[in-house]
Amino acid sequence: MAFSLTSKQVELRGSWLAAVLQKDDGSWTFSKLNLNEHVGNNDGSFDVTIDKWYNTAENWSCHLQGPFLSAQLKTREGAWAPETSINLDLFVRNKDGNLEFQKLNESLLFYTSSLQIEYAILRGLVFGRDGKLYLSELNLDENIGNINGKFEAAERHYSRSGRDFKLEQGLDTVKLSAELADYAGTHHPAEIDLAEIVVNRNGKLAFLRPYVHYPILTIPTITMPTIKIPTVKTCVSTAMSYAVRRYTTWNEPGLTVSSSEESSSKDKWATSIAEQIPLVGSAIAGLHRVTDEKESERLYRNIATSTNSATVTIGTVVGAFIGRAIRGPVIGMVLGAGLSTTPGIFIEERVAASIEDAEVRSQIQEAALGRYVLETLRDMIAVDQTVAVAQLLDDALNPDIDSWKKNFVFWLEKQEITLLGDFSLHTMLKRVFARLRNEHVVEWDLALDQLAAVTARTTTLKLEPEPEPEPEPVPSILVEAPTADQFQAVEAAQAVDSTLAANDGKPATSTGDEPPQSPTATAVEPNENSGSSTRASSLKRAATTPGHHDAGLGANGGTNGAAGNGTNKSAASVSRTGSSRKGWHNVLGITMFRSWSRHRQPKAVAV
Helix, strand or coil: CCHHHHEEEEEEECCEEEEEEECCCCCEEEEEEEHHHCCEEECCEEECCCCECHHHECHHHCEEECCEEEECEECCCCCECCCEEEEHHHCEEEECCEEEECCCCCECCCCEEEEEEECCEEEEEEECCCCCEEEEEEEHHHCEEECCCCEEECCCEHHHHEEEEEEEECCCCEEEEEEEECCCCCEEEEEEEHHHCEEECCCCEEECCCCCCCCCCCCCCCCCCCCCCCCHHHHHHHHHHHHHHHHHECCCCCCECCHHHHHHHCCCHHHHCHHHCCCCHHHHHHHCCCCCHHHHHHHHHHHHHHHCCHHHHHHHHHHHHHHHHCCCHHHHHHHHHHHHHCCCCCCCHHHHHCCCCHHHHHHHHHHHHHHHHHHHHHHHECHHHHHHHHHHHHHHCCCCHHHHHHHHHHHHHHCCCCCCCCCCHHHHHHHHHHHHCCCCCHHHHHHHHHHHHHHHHHHHHCCCCCCCCCCCCCCCEEECCCCHHHHHHHHHHHHHHHHHHHCCCCCCCCCCCCCCCCCCCCCCCCCCCCCHHHHHHHHHHHHCCCCCCCHHHHHHHCCCHHHCCCCCCCCCCCCCCCCHHHHEEEECCEEEECCCCHHHCCCEEEC
16 A cells, blocks of 8 residues: 555556555565556446446546546446546555556455444444445444443443443554443443444445344144154254354345455554655554554654655655544555655745744645645545535544644754754644535645745746856868869979979070070960970079069968069979978868968868
8 A cells, every 4th residue: 555655757658557666675676567467447437346448438538636646537327437546555655666456345444444433333434345444333233232241242332331432543453442331220331442343344344243132933833643852962053053154144144254365354554554665664553543642753763764754754644644543544655655756845945934924834835735735535435425524533533633743843843954844743633524525724825825826936036047058159161172273283382392492493405406585475275286395494584573472371381582582483493302291281180282372272161
């Protein structure tokens, strides 16, 4: 039970419940459970006594909201019923990392709450087959009697000779006590454990072995020549057979008590329910019966150590307090699991720090906590039973819950934990039950409005450093490859540089075979018939033209006169023996040609 307290990543996959569960050793493991094998459809409502609910469900409507399974189911007429839900925390448990489904138990200690006695009428809340709470009543006079000042099952009308009837519900017992008169008329204290004789049968209080009346049979007189007197053995056998029939026959004919039903009625809540919760089960069970303050602190410490979370500890303990106060351990366990796993129940530190008034903080937390309890209980109560169930819960509420909370808050303060405000759990539950009876609670509306305003203000005023601006993207550079003419021009320029270096910076002298060239001659544009020598001659004439060198390449190209002897260098004969790779350099990751003149530089394109 309360599997959500020790699980995470819970989801519904078709009819399968899947989750990551915490094992007894603290590790986590994956598990899944097919709910279609344990839950059925009873005329449009969930029923935990049958199966195959998913076969008659609208697929798109099946979903999980916390521990609640919701869906639209078909009725017997074939129409779609309104959406219905069931709290899986009531029936699904985590057994050492494995999801298991626990059927509706008939024991009076399990799926019941807020039992009360009025003379001979036992009244209380019971969980039905749909997982909802119903109000049920049972007349105990029909099966309990008074035999010489003592309660006796399978007898009748004990209330006619008794007084001061009280019901004391403990962790493992539900005792009815009274003063019963003996045969002489003297009253004596007496008690009986109702958990041994009363069960929850499909949402109604019933007797485990009801009292059955047998009609007195009239045997007609038969004249016989001889009468055979039965032996003692025959008489004893007949009497024992009658006694067995009387104590094992149900109201419905043909049904008998099975051994499993008898054993289940005697199971104890502490061992069968609470201790099924890994890590904190025994501590939760202990909170329902402990009265010593030191023992309580030990239980708080056990829960805190096992969960390593202040929020889970507070939620679990508050849920146990509520279950103890309304005499509904299972309800308290479900509420505790929800309070521990639902965010926003306890005020966040950031929001709480912005509220200077401690009283206002307590009012806001009471409203937030009460609203969750209200919605959870409303989803667990049958629709037509809400007002009656709320009234019975209100009547059964134990005011001692505030003293339990006070000791718990004192222990939290010693641990320097301030998540739980200073408010009355008793008042909070009173207002929850008032809201269930459709009464208005003004204090909650004001507190929740304040919480919304504070949350909005803290969000607006929250100062956060502005994000650093992202650098603008640097466009990539595409360099066009030089053409064949450009390769040849550069090679000719390199040849001129080599010639000048060989002649100590002086231009080469022409031979008699070559006609002298004017220094001012213009370059001849090559055509398709001119060879490489023609293009080289053109470049040589262009190189000897004054001021035609590239001033920007003086450091690297060697053609700047200021870097040499202050005079313009002239071109010499050009050869194609130089390698084209000598003029390539890598600048900022971009391969470029070093000796191009301005009008022959490659084109740079931004992309």
